[in-house]
Amino acid sequence: MTRDSLPSLANDLRIACQRVSRRVRFDSTHELPPHHVAALGWLRDVTRSPGELAALEQVSRPSMTRTVNCLVAAGYVARADDPADGRRQVLSLTDAGRAVLRRTARNRDDWMVQRLSGLSASELALVRAATDLLDRVVAP
């Protein structure tokens, strides 16, 4: 592994990761469209405003308004006025939202578990180490 092969490694790694993402997306449930899942994910641990979600997902505020409307209508997200700032809204996950998020994650992982189950113990250890490393490398 030399410095020179960095671009090649970067390319291969990107393709492998995109392939995983793609397959996971295709094979998981169609209960919710991907961008709805993404928006819900940002609300897993904290409350956020629609504007914050738009920034995090890098979409326009009108687009996020539409997405949030769907999620509120579906009962996955609760919307409240911010007592500290009359312009702002505070979005939070409902129990139903938490449940659908859990369901989606589980279905997504089923496919991956199936794929990984064919590996040997040493291969699994390798993937484990690489995953941790990758996590550190791409951390924001």
Next chain:
Amino acid sequence: MTRDSLPSLANDLRIACQRVSRRVRFDSTHELPPHHVAALGWLRDVTRSPGELAALEQVSRPSMTRTVNCLVAAGYVARADDPADGRRQVLSLTDAGRAVLRRTARNRDDWMVQRLSGLSASELALVRAATDLLDRVVAP
């Protein structure tokens, strides 16, 4: 690494891969929309019909017709009748298509190269091995 931790590994690996995909998508150029790049990618080494591309990308044939029309109009893809089957078309990359694909890949990988450059030689070797393994695991 025990069997029991497989679901946890699957989850972590999925998240890491999705994070990479996400960052790459945001940071890459907007010269071509993602699904155009994807379609071009399937033509990198072989010729294929529109129907094959639709199946590979898991979109409807009419959608792929539209995409192919754009790529042909842009000069990235050449379209010819299949001499062996009058219903079929044969699509292939043009030089311009190959160039735009190369350009896109380079821009996408810049970010990744930068991130990976902070790793040690042994860490890079680990990522290399895991990438190859992942490729095999997720292969269609």
Next chain:
DNA sequence: TATTGTTATACTCTATAACTATA
């Protein structure tokens, strides 16, 4: 005057159904 969120409007990508040409 700046910011948060919404409404109005248009464009792109997608799908299903119906059509044409070929096998």
Next chain:
DNA sequence: TATAGTTATAGAGTATAACAATA
């Protein structure tokens, strides 16, 4: 009759511009 590709049409997601309410 079945298949490859197109056309017609509609639905969903996105963006920009203009607006309302609040800071």
